[in-house]
Amino acid sequence: MSHRRILFCAGTGCISSGALKTRDALVSELEKRGIRDQYEVVLSGCHGFCEQGPLLIVHPEDTFYCGVQPEDMAELIDEYLLNGRVVERLLYKDPVTGERTSDHMKIGFYAKQKRLVLHNCGVIDPENINEYIGTKGYEALKAALKMERTAIIDEVKRSGLRGRGGAGFPTGMKWEFTFKTPGDKKYIVCNADEGDPGAFMDRSVLEGDPHAVLEGMIIAGYAIGADEGYVYVRAEYPLAVKRLRIAITQAEEFGFLGSNIMGTGFNFKINIKEGAGAFVCGEETALLASIEGERGMPRPRPPFPAISGLWGKPTCLNNVETFANIPLIIREGADSFASVGTERSKGTKIFALTGKINNTGLAEVPMGMTMREIIFDIGGGIRDGKQFKAVQIGGPSGGCLPAELLDLPIDYDSLTQAGAMMGSGGLVVMDENTCMVDLARYFLTFTQNESCGKCTPCREGTKRMLEALERITEGKGESGDIPMLEELANSIKDSSLCGLGQTAPNPILSTLRYFRHEYEEHILEGKCSAGVCRNLVTYHIDAEKCTGCRACTRVCPVEAITGDKKQPHEINIQVCIKCGACMEKCKFDAVILK
Amino acid sequence: MKEALKCYTEDPFDYGPVDSVLAKYKDQKGATIPILQAVQDEYGYLPYQALERIAKVLKVPFSRIFGVATFFAQFHLQPRGENIIRVCLGTACHVRGGAKIVEKLQEILQLDVGGTTADRKFTLESVACIGACGLAPVMMINNDTFGRLTTQKLAGIIENYGKETE
Numbered sequence A: 001m002s003h004r005r006i007l008f009c010a011g012t013g014c015i016s017s018g019a020l021k022t023r024d025a026l027v028s029e030l031e032k033r034g035i036r037d038q039y040e041v042v043l044s045g046c047h048g049f050c051e052q053g054p055l056l057i058v059h060p061e062d063t064f065y066c067g068v069q070p071e072d073m074a075e076l077i078d079e080y081l082l083n084g085r086v087v088e089r090l091l092y093k094d095p096v097t098g099e100r101t102s103d104h105m106k107i108g109f110y111a112k113q114k115r116l117v118l119h120n121c122g123v124i125d126p127e128n129i130n131e132y133i134g135t136k137g138y139e140a141l142k143a144a145l146k147m148e149r150t151a152i153i154d155e156v157k158r159s160g161l162r163g164r165g166g167a168g169f170p171t172g173m174k175w176e177f178t179f180k181t182p183g184d185k186k187y188i189v190c191n192a193d194e195g196d197p198g199a200f201m202d203r204s205v206l207e208g209d210p211h212a213v214l215e216g217m218i219i220a221g222y223a224i225g226a227d228e229g230y231v232y233v234r235a236e237y238p239l240a241v242k243r244l245r246i247a248i249t250q251a252e253e254f255g256f257l258g259s260n261i262m263g264t265g266f267n268f269k270i271n272i273k274e275g276a277g278a279f280v281c282g283e284e285t286a287l288l289a290s291i292e293g294e295r296g297m298p299r300p301r302p303p304f305p306a307i308s309g310l311w312g313k314p315t316c317l318n319n320v321e322t323f324a325n326i327p328l329i330i331r332e333g334a335d336s337f338a339s340v341g342t343e344r345s346k347g348t349k350i351f352a353l354t355g356k357i358n359n360t361g362l363a364e365v366p367m368g369m370t371m372r373e374i375i376f377d378i379g380g381g382i383r384d385g386k387q388f389k390a391v392q393i394g395g396p397s398g399g400c401l402p403a404e405l406l407d408l409p410i411d412y413d414s415l416t417q418a419g420a421m422m423g424s425g426g427l428v429v430m431d432e433n434t435c436m437v438d439l440a441r442y443f444l445t446f447t448q449n450e451s452c453g454k455c456t457p458c459r460e461g462t463k464r465m466l467e468a469l470e471r472i473t474e475g476k477g478e479s480g481d482i483p484m485l486e487e488l489a490n491s492i493k494d495s496s497l498c499g500l501g502q503t504a505p506n507p508i509l510s511t512l513r514y515f516r517h518e519y520e521e522h523i524l525e526g527k528c529s530a531g532v533c534r535n536l537v538t539y540h541i542d543a544e545k546c547t548g549c550r551a552c553t554r555v556c557p558v559e560a561i562t563g564d565k566k567q568p569h570e571i572n573i574q575v576c577i578k579c580g581a582c583m584e585k586c587k588f589d590a591v592i593l594k
Numbered sequence B: 001m002k003e004a005l006k007c008y009t010e011d012p013f014d015y016g017p018v019d020s021v022l023a024k025y026k027d028q029k030g031a032t033i034p035i036l037q038a039v040q041d042e043y044g045y046l047p048y049q050a051l052e053r054i055a056k057v058l059k060v061p062f063s064r065i066f067g068v069a070t071f072f073a074q075f076h077l078q079p080r081g082e083n084i085i086r087v088c089l090g091t092a093c094h095v096r097g098g099a100k101i102v103e104k105l106q107e108i109l110q111l112d113v114g115g116t117t118a119d120r121k122f123t124l125e126s127v128a129c130i131g132a133c134g135l136a137p138v139m140m141i142n143n144d145t146f147g148r149l150t151t152q153k154l155a156g157i158i159e160n161y162g163k164e165t166e
């Protein structure tokens, strides 16, 4: 039998689902049978389909198994590897049709994706540089080193690539500014802070294909004339840091990094800085302050980092995904890159699909795909057959879009117009059980907590807005609260020092724009129809479903539930403290909120 | 933040670990954060005396070091438990019921978020996203990630780390 390769997804998601234990089981079962040397067992980066993890793929035939547990391995070897009989029960099962398939390209989740940046993620061993080289890795660097610096910058400009870190600034222009600023020392900085809670694409790229990011940074360094770079990574990402370190060492050994790169006389070194947990450090000037060892507080711009950045030197700062696009552009050409996407947003974007969606995970799609295609075709629709309500895009700086906008083609400009923003690319899907006022309150709690306190509008303003939202969700809202929130939101937007404050009101403004009735309902009728805001709901027992098992009466801490055995029970809402214990205990879903 | 101002002090204090960290980083520029990270790795938190020593050796005002140490969520001025439980309250976890997980953990451990049990076995903290959103709701205990949590699963998981539950 020919040499076969078995790939385990070893992204953070699959590791916490137990991928390493399954791998160990496979290896020991192979050893037991004395056939270990006929198989290459590889740990890859994130394959994107975290929902179904742990994932396993057998090459060359590309058979895709999911949810693989250690105890499945013996069967997998005896049935499939040795006898070619596919283990049906471990194949992906379509939640709608119930059909199983071994070809992952037939699964809706993958079929509609365009995996350009992620083409190596889940395919190669990220800790082995030879595998990266084997998929055309570092070819772009070789080509770039033979080009004029300005020609590289022109190519990036022509590609139409815009920054993937949030604002969507044209990357080529940023490079040109940094190139043109005179200076004997310049820096490249990669922003891997990924502070948006609900986004993990940068993490997956770093864990799955770290060399692509390094290659992008080295090319940038050569183009703008920098000899040193920093990657600023969140400390919550230990695996990404580990794989980056390995990648840097290997790239140095192979002469792609260090001094006299590939004999061209170009020197470039890359350092890693671990962040220390502050959302605002994702903002570029705060990030630079943090690398310098100071409190991570933003400063006014201009001067932009391209003029005066790290230690006052011209600095080109880009996001992880932005850098990961660079080798692609140089290798395949700007035209090929620009053939994907929309008029003003070129290429692909990686989205992190999470929330109340069937297929959570990472999906890379061409710019301009509609929200509906992403959520329903790739994401497999809403969990538990519930109704779609809204999707929050761009994290705490972004906004939420309602069902009416599902057909909006997604690009930088259409999102901004709709009151959201691309941000990092986090897509959190919400169903009918999400209260939009509570969601706005959630985001404000986050931004208020993370406000660094340097400027007054953000420090005080987010606090006042949060107080108003807390009042409303507690049922103490007043009719003047909505106009007050709107006024505050707009002035904070206009007057804050950095992007954190300028975008913090977005969740409020967009929920007010699309879900104003929910605010009104809370304030005027004292109702929360999603059943989330505790003060505004009452617990009841559905007499039809209640079997009178008495389980709830036993857990109720205040004896609010009465009723005879085998008879439907009742909750005395005067006594009930809304702790939810009965609801959690009930096996028949008989406890309901009104 | 008022809590933070009450730095925990130890007497007598062992300066060995902080001095060896300082010896390693002394000549690097912008090393404040890596130094604090390394010192915290040694002591488990940032003792007052260690901060004083860092300020003295780096020849910067104590307030600068203190300012950095209190700015970042990662740094702790109080001793923490043997096991650090970090519950995710990121967006993805929030919409899938992260708040319920925190409440249940508070109940099991009889702790507020940020607190440490009297026997110093557990510290309960919250984080905003650990990047495993696909498995929401999620928590980390030390370096292990636990996904797809339900309130029923918690007691069992924590028991494995040495907490007796009835």
Ligand SMILES: Cc1cc2nc3c(=O)[nH]c(=O)nc-3n(C[C@H](O)[C@H](O)[C@H](O)COP(=O)(O)O)c2cc1C
Pocket (backbone or CB within 6 Å): A162, A163, A164, A165, A166, A167, A168, A169, A171, A191, A192, A193, A194, A195, A196, A279, A280, A281, A282, A283, A284, A285, A317, A318, A319, A320, A322, A498, A499, A500
């Ligand atoms: C509060 C705040 C947080 C941010 N967080 C991030 C982040 O986590 N990652 C990131 O790449 N950019 C983040 N940004 C955007 C950066 O300031 C910067 O625009 C970006 O990294 C530039 O890279 P790009 O041009 O490649 O997008 C943040 C901005 C603000 C205002």
Ligand code: FES
Pocket (backbone or CB within 6 Å): A197, A198, A199, B088, B089, B090, B091, B092, B093, B094, B128, B129, B130, B131, B132, B133, B134, B136, B137, B138
């Ligand atoms: S939101 Fe909880 S892991 Fe990302």
